[in-house]
Amino acid sequence: MSTVEHFFANLLAATSLTNLKNLGIAxxxxxVVGVGAIIYYFYTKSLRPKHNNPGSNERTSSRRSFLAGxxxxxxxxxxxxxxxxxxxLLRKGTVVTGEISSGQEIPPKIANVxxxxxxxxxxxxxRRNPDGSPGQHPAILIHLPEDKVALAGxxxxxxxxxxxxxxxxxxxxxxxxxxxCPCHAGxxxxxxxxxxxxxxxxxxxxxxxxxxxxxxxxxxxxx
Amino acid sequence: MRRAGPEESCIKKFVRWLIERTxxxxxxxxxxxxxxxxxxxxxxxxxxxxxxxxAFTGIIQLMFxxxxxxxxNIAYESVRHFTESVPYGFVVRGIHSxxxxxxxxxxxxxxxxxxxxxxxxxPRELTYVVGxxxxxxxxxxxxxxxxxxxxxxxxxxxxxxxxxxLQLPGGNWLYSLIFGSGSFDEIIPRFLALHxxxxxxxxxxxxxxxxxxxxxxxxxxxxxxDPEPAIPFYPxxxxxxxxxxxxxxxxxxxxSAAFPPELGFKFVFGEELPVGQPEWYLMALYALIKTGIxxxxxxxxxxxxxxxxxxxxxxxxxxxxxxxxxxxxxxTYGLIFVGEYxxxxxxxxxxxxxxxxxxxxxxxxxxxxxxxxxxxxRLTSRPVPPKRTPKQSSNGNPSYAVxxxxxxxxxxxxxxxxLALVLGGLGMMSxxxxxxxxxxxxxxxSIILLGxxxxxxxxxxxxxxxxx
Numbered sequence: 001m002s003t004v005e006h007f008f009a010n011l012l013a014a015t016s017l018t019n020l021k022n023l024g025i026a027x028x029x030x031x032v033v034g035v036g037a038i039i040y041y042f043y044t045k046s047l048r049p050k051h052n053n054p055g056s057n058e059r060t061s062s063r064r065s066f067l068a069g070x071x072x073x074x075x076x077x078x079x080x081x082x083x084x085x086x087x088x089l090l091r092k093g094t095v096v097t098g099e100i101s102s103g104q105e106i107p108p109k110i111a112n113v114x115x116x117x118x119x120x121x122x123x124x125x126x127r128r129n130p131d132g133s134p135g136q137h138p139a140i141l142i143h144l145p146e147d148k149v150a151l152a153g154x155x156x157x158x159x160x161x162x163x164x165x166x167x168x169x170x171x172x173x174x175x176x177x178x179x180x181c182p183c184h185a186g187x188x189x190x191x192x193x194x195x196x197x198x199x200x201x202x203x204x205x206x207x208x209x210x211x212x213x214x215x216x217x218x219x220x221x222x223x
Numbered sequence: 224m225r226r227a228g229p230e231e232s233c234i235k236k237f238v239r240w241l242i243e244r245t246x247x248x249x250x251x252x253x254x255x256x257x258x259x260x261x262x263x264x265x266x267x268x269x270x271x272x273x274x275x276x277x278a279f280t281g282i283i284q285l286m287f288x289x290x291x292x293x294x295x296n297i298a299y300e301s302v303r304h305f306t307e308s309v310p311y312g313f314v315v316r317g318i319h320s321x322x323x324x325x326x327x328x329x330x331x332x333x334x335x336x337x338x339x340x341x342x343x344x345x346p347r348e349l350t351y352v353v354g355x356x357x358x359x360x361x362x363x364x365x366x367x368x369x370x371x372x373x374x375x376x377x378x379x380x381x382x383x384x385x386x387x388x389l390q391l392p393g394g395n396w397l398y399s400l401i402f403g404s405g406s407f408d409e410i411i412p413r414f415l416a417l418h419x420x421x422x423x424x425x426x427x428x429x430x431x432x433x434x435x436x437x438x439x440x441x442x443x444x445x446x447x448x449d450p451e452p453a454i455p456f457y458p459x460x461x462x463x464x465x466x467x468x469x470x471x472x473x474x475x476x477x478x479s480a481a482f483p484p485e486l487g488f489k490f491v492f493g494e495e496l497p498v499g500q501p502e503w504y505l506m507a508l509y510a511l512i513k514t515g516i517x518x519x520x521x522x523x524x525x526x527x528x529x530x531x532x533x534x535x536x537x538x539x540x541x542x543x544x545x546x547x548x549x550x551x552x553x554x555t556y557g558l559i560f561v562g563e564y565x566x567x568x569x570x571x572x573x574x575x576x577x578x579x580x581x582x583x584x585x586x587x588x589x590x591x592x593x594x595x596x597x598x599x600x601r602l603t604s605r606p607v608p609p610k611r612t613p614k615q616s617s618n619g620n621p622s623y624a625v626x627x628x629x630x631x632x633x634x635x636x637x638x639x640x641x642l643a644l645v646l647g648g649l650g651m652m653s654x655x656x657x658x659x660x661x662x663x664x665x666x667x668x669s670i671i672l673l674g675x676x677x678x679x680x681x682x683x684x685x686x687x688x689x690x691x
């Protein structure tokens with residue numbers, strides 16, 4: 001609905017006072033050209049030879065030339081209405097640039113212990129794929145809730161966030177304490193990355209973590 | 224100045240010289256059967272128009288697309304910038320997006336028309352096979368193309384593509400061949416190159432397709448029931464197609480200005496996004512993968528077998544008649560395939576982000592196969608004899624309506640042209656005041672009217688002689 005309203009609002013704006021001046025100039029020019037053409041037609045009428053070939057009288061012949069004119073004008077109109085936007089686009093269009101990643105090897109800082117209450121998650125990117133090739137592999141860091149800490153033997157765990165089924169991104173669901181893949185309902189155990197239920201067969205790859213004195217957490221590499 | 228007698232105008236002389244020297248006189252002599260103007264037989268032509276539009280808008284977009292991921296998804300930003308800040312960018316992207324969808328849709332419909340009317344019959348088997356290749360390349364190129372936007376849908380599609388490649392025998396080798404290291408900075412330029420490369424392949428295959436159509440001529444109607452007389456390819460048929468193309472282009476311009484295709488959510492690492500659904504033409508395949516059967520089976524083996532049966536059908540189908548009701552094997556298989564495709568498409572569409580239980584899919588596909596198979600066998604149970612009496616032609620004696628139309632054709636054309644020029648003038652004003660949205664709408668409307676004016680003028684100029 002808004003597109004239509006927007007269109008009519010702009011149509012009104014286009015017929016505003018400044019544009020009306022342009023329209024006036026255009027109409028005046030059209031009038032001059034039209035009157036000129038009519039005068040020229042009648043002025044040269046007597047100079048033109050009469051058509052007298054059999055099967056085509058003057059009437060159909062002038063209609064044919066009129067139609068040919070329509071034909072050519074229509075083609076010219078189509079070409080003009082292609083060229084006008086195209087030239088504008090090519091002249092005024094600009095290009096986006098940005099920083100290209102340097103592919104650095106320093107393990108990135110993911111988070112600080114103080115920022116992460118128990119039962120929370122942070123997403124980050126591994127600079128290497130699990131097979132060791134350089135890449136950008138989505139991963140997830142979880143601060144386990146108290147009852148799971150004893151099972152896992154540590155407070156912070158990190159896994160590849162790429163579901164082993166079809167490669168969707170898994171997320172941590174704090175209400176059920178599971179890693180969940182929204183594509184096809186795959187459930188993973190956050191203490192060890194193993195599959196609980198759903199279509200995936202293989203567990204999530206674990207990531208080695210290093211926690212500094214000041215509480216900064218770094219991803220060391222694939223476990 | 225027009226002169227009486229046998230002398231020609233210099234333009235006509237030049238056109239004649241051009242046709243002769245370019246060796247195109249072969250085309251000017253070609254006669255097209257009347258049924259080629261029927262909408263059902265125009266689908267292939269429309270699809271190839273979409274291809275040319277895609278090439279044109281693609282080249283423009285290529286000048287503004289940045290094929291890099293960088294720190295924060297530069298590719299997506301460049302697409303967004305092109306749509307929002309480059310004059311007429313939204314129209315160009317809109318046409319590219321809609322034309323891609325239409326190319327796949329029209330190719331599919333064209334395929335179904337050819338298949339069910341038995342147009343692949345001897346000697347046109349290879350035209351048919353080459354056409355199937357063009358359709359498959361179109362889908363591949365469309366997939367690669369919509370991955371380039373780098374929104375949540377693209378990333379999902381890329382992930383599934385990567386996963387499927389890894390499942391193949393020799394998957395790791397193939398993976399590094401196609402995706403490099405697998406980082407987005409490497410995938411995006413590769414996908415861009417492949418997108419254009421595959422599009423170029425479509426062009427080559429289409430040329431082959433056209434060449435073979437020219438060599439073997441357009442297939443006669445399946446029931447030998449062609450309304451006479453045939454029409455000359457040049458100028459009648461060519462100009463009709465041109466007028467139709469202009470109208471379709473104008474409609475596409477207006478449509479993409481009124482409903483610019485949406486750009487999905489920007490993909491950034493570590494941000495949770497909704498799960499993207501694939502485009503509609505891949506939905507059936509996606510649903511098949513979602514049933515949880517072996518991905519190689521679902522993603523490659525089953526679709527390949529389904530398509531291979533189509534490919535070999537010209538040599539399987541007994542061709543004593545091309546009428547669909549006389550070809551039991553072809554018609555029944557076609558109906559079953561279409562039924563399964565539609566069923567899987569709908570199942571996939573209705574279950575976004577959910578697994579499809581294998582047993583449900585299996586039972587449904589058996590049910591669909593039974594119903595469609597039954598319909599196919601019933602339809603082909605009684606042979607249809609060929610019609611020997613062609614329809615009475617109205618040649619030389621146009622109806623009253625046609626005569627009135629021909630008499631008034633000149634002012635209809637003039638009126639259409641005048642209306643188009645008014646719209647074009649308004650568009651010009653919007654263009655000068657830099658409101659490109661309105662300009663695109665008005666130019667689109669004007670192009671549609673110009674197409675009609677072109678058509679009506681053509682009727683008066685070249686068809687009048689031929690109709691009366």
